[in-house]
Amino acid sequence: MRKKIQRGILFRQKKSSGRGPLPYLSVLVGLVAVLYAAIFMWPVVPSLSNVDNKLVYRVKISPHSSLASISQQLKEQGLLLTTIQFQISARAIFVGSKLKPGTYLLPTGASLGKILLQFARGDRVRESIAIIPGMTIWQLRALIDSHPALIHQTKGLSSKALLQSLNLNFPSDEGIFYPDTYLFDPDETDITIYQRASQALQKQLDQAWEQRAPDLPLKNPYDLLILSSIVEKETGKSSDRGLVAAVFINRLKQGMMLQTDPTVIYGIGSRFDGNLRKADLRKDNPYNTYMRKGLPPTPIAMPSKESLLASAHPAQSKALYFVAKGDGSSHFSETLNEHESAVDRYQRKPALEPN
Numbered sequence: 406m407r408k409k410i411q412r413g414i415l416f417r418q419k420k421s422s423g424r425g426p427l428p429y430l431s432v433l434v435g436l437v438a439v440l441y442a443a444i445f446m447w448p449v450v451p452s453l454s455n456v457d458n459k460l461v462y463r464v465k466i467s468p469h470s471s472l473a474s475i476s477q478q479l480k481e482q483g484l485l486l487t488t489i490q491f492q493i494s495a496r497a498i499f500v501g502s503k504l505k506p507g508t509y510l511l512p513t514g515a516s517l518g519k520i521l522l523q524f525a526r527g528d529r530v531r532e533s534i535a536i537i538p539g540m541t542i543w544q545l546r547a548l549i550d551s552h553p554a555l556i557h558q559t560k561g562l563s564s565k566a567l568l569q570s571l572n573l574n575f576p577s578d579e580g581i582f583y584p585d586t587y588l589f590d591p592d593e594t595d596i597t598i599y600q601r602a603s604q605a606l607q608k609q610l611d612q613a614w615e616q617r618a619p620d621l622p623l624k625n626p627y628d629l630l631i632l633s634s635i636v637e638k639e640t641g642k643s644s645d646r647g648l649v650a651a652v653f654i655n656r657l658k659q660g661m662m663l664q665t666d667p668t669v670i671y672g673i674g675s676r677f678d679g680n681l682r683k684a685d686l687r688k689d690n691p692y693n694t695y696m697r698k699g700l701p702p703t704p705i706a707m708p709s710k711e712s713l714l715a716s717a718h719p720a721q722s723k724a725l726y727f728v729a730k731g732d733g734s735s736h737f738s739e740t741l742n743e744h745e746s747a748v749d750r751y752q753r754k755p756a757l758e759p760n
Contacts, residue, residue, distance in 0.1 A: 410669035412696070420497050422476070425570055429456075432730070439649045440493075440497060441497070441498075441518075442671075444494045444497060444498065444516065444517050444518040444521075445516050445517075445519065447486070447514055447516055448471070448473060448514045449484050449485045449486045449514065449515070449516065449517045449520070450462045450484060450485075450512065450513055450514060450515040451483055451484070451511040451513070451521060452487060452510045452514065459509040460512070460513035461511060461512060461513065461553070462483070462484075462510070462511045462512075462513060462546060463508065463509070463510055463530075463589075464478075464479055464482045464483075464484065464508070464509050464511060464682070465478070465507070465508045465509070465592070466478060466484070466504065466505070466507060466509070466524065467506055468505045468506040469506070470501075470506060472491075472492050472495055472496075472501050472504070472613040473488060473492060475491070475504055475524075476488040476491035476492055478578060479491065480593075484520075486517060488679040488757060491517065494517050494518065495521055496520060498518060498522070499526070499746065500521050500522065500525040502574075502647065503525040503526035504521070504525055505524060505526075505529070506590075507527065507529035507530065507531075507590045508529055508530040508590055508591045508592070508739060509524065509528070509529045509530065510530060511521060511523065528619075529590070530590070530591055530652060531588050532550055532552070532554040532555075532588070532589055532590070532591055533586050533587065533589070534548065534549065534552055534555075534589070534598060535585075535586045535587075536548075536582055536583065536584045536586075536587070536602060536707055537584055537587060537707075538584040538637055538706075538707060538708065538709035538711075538712070539584075539637050539638055539706050539707065539708075539709075540584065540706060540707050541579065541671070541705070541706050541707075542564070542577075542578050542580070542582075542707075543674075543675070544656070545582060545707065546559075547600060549563070549595050549599075550595075552595070554589075554591045554592070554593075555589075555592075555594065555595045555598070556592055556593065556594045556595065556663070557595050557666075558570075558594050558595055558596050559595050559596055559599065564577060564578045566693045567750050570596060571596070571599055571600060571603055571632065573603060575627070576627075576702060577702075577703035579634075579703050579704045579705065579706070580605050580606075580631070580633075580703065580704025580705070580706060580707055580708060581606055581607075581630070581704070582599065582602035582603055582604035582606055582707055583602050583603075583608075583609060583707070583710075584707050584709055585602070586710075587601055587602065606666050606707075609710050609713055610629065610630055611626065612712060613626075613629060613633075613710075613713040613714055613717040614626040614629055614717065615756075616714075616717060616718070617629065617717040617718065618717065618719065619720055620719050621717070622654065622655075622658050628700060629713070629717060630704050630713075631700045631703065631704050631705075632650070632653060632654075632700060632716045633704070633708035633712040633713045633715075633716040634704035634705045634706045634707070634708045634712070635653060635663070635665055635667060635668060635700075635701075636649050636650045636653070636662065636703060636708065636715055636716050637708040637709060637712040637713045638667035638706050639665060639667060639707055640712070641729060641733040641734060641735065642732075642733045642734040642735070643711060644734075645727075645734055645735050646711055646712055646713045646715035647718070647719055647720035648717045648719075648720045648722055648724060648727070648735070648737050649715070649727065649735065650675060650712075650719035650720070651714045651719035651720045651721070651722040651724060652722075652724050652725060652726065652737065653665070654716075654719045654728055655722070655723065655724065655725050657699070657700075657723060659725075660698060661698070661725065662694055662695060662697070662698050663694040663699075663700070664694055664695050665694050665707055666681055667699050667706075668692045668693070668694045668705055669678055669681065669685055669686060669692060669693050669694065671692050671701075671705040671706075672690045672691065672692030672693055672701075673685060692693075692705070696702035719750055722737065723739045724737040724739050725739060725740075725741075725744075725746035726738040726739075726741065726743075726746065726747075727736070727744075728747045728748050728751055728752060729751065729752070730751045736750075736751060
């Protein structure tokens with residue numbers, strides 16, 4: 406009886422002496438801890454440059470790159486890592502499919518884990534270019550041509566060649582780029598800015614045309630674009646846009662000349678010295694709306710969304726004239742006599758008598 410009990414005890418002792426899951430789990434946790442410590446503590450970014458008083462290292466990830474390609478690009482740009490190390494680390498912290506292309510400024514001495522999280526957030530260098538409402542195509546092209554962060558593919562192209570490169574069928578490249586601020590990555594091509602701006606303008610123009618008032622004397626969306634550009638240049642105060650548009654719409658309906666200075670100035674071009682003379686108003690050209698009825702052949706500037714909408718939905722007004730009041734706003738008149746009185750009041754002010 407005693408021997409059976411002893412054998413049972415021996416059997417239980419032998420059985421319990423086998424290895425359970427706990428040691429294996431401990432080893433696994435230890436390995437994971439070592440891996441994550443290496444990912445987030447071992448520096449992979451060397452020290453080379455100083456930007457804005459911060460030691461940083463500049464790298465670039467190309468668009469549509471695989472994880473293996475990204476690791477190779479970073480290695481070739483001087484980061485202290487191996488391809489296998491990079492891929493294992495990216496997958497270990499679950500960002501292998503989230504790394505975004507672009508140009509990055511990496512902190513000196515940063516760990517692989519830190520820069521992987523930066524790539525996943527897309528915390529990269531971004532440049533911008535702003536197209537201002539009322540800007541002409543000459544001003545826009547000079548602005549884009551001089552931007553140091555762009556690759557210049559359109560510099561020196563004629564207007565016709567620029568339109569062809571954008572696959573656009575317009576009489577001119579004037580007015581067809583939407584005023585906005587465009588963000589881009591360094592070393593992006595300038596053609597992409599033109600593409601984005603032209604697509605944005607086309608979208609806004611189509612929407613304005615579809616929602617236009619039913620009785621506008623405009624034949625097509627391009628006419629609306631031309632009129633909007635004039636409204637943009639003639640409006641000093643935003644709240645006047647609808648009335649300015651109404652004046653030109655009323656004039657078009659009655660067959661009157663638009664008689665707007667900005668079109669004449671546009672026709673003069675780079676020869677304009679800031680002083681519009683009576684002689685300029687008497688020189689016939691397609692943009693001289695003092696001598697030719699109807700709209701000029703092309704826009705004269707980049708119109709804002711507000712000018713597009715104001716031209717598509719002008720204010721309900723019978724005004725045929727307006728004159729600047731000197732404070733950014735305008736006085737609107739229905740008759741020539743009323744207009745002349747307003748000109749006397751706001752433009753031909755009598756000289757003050759001496760004390």
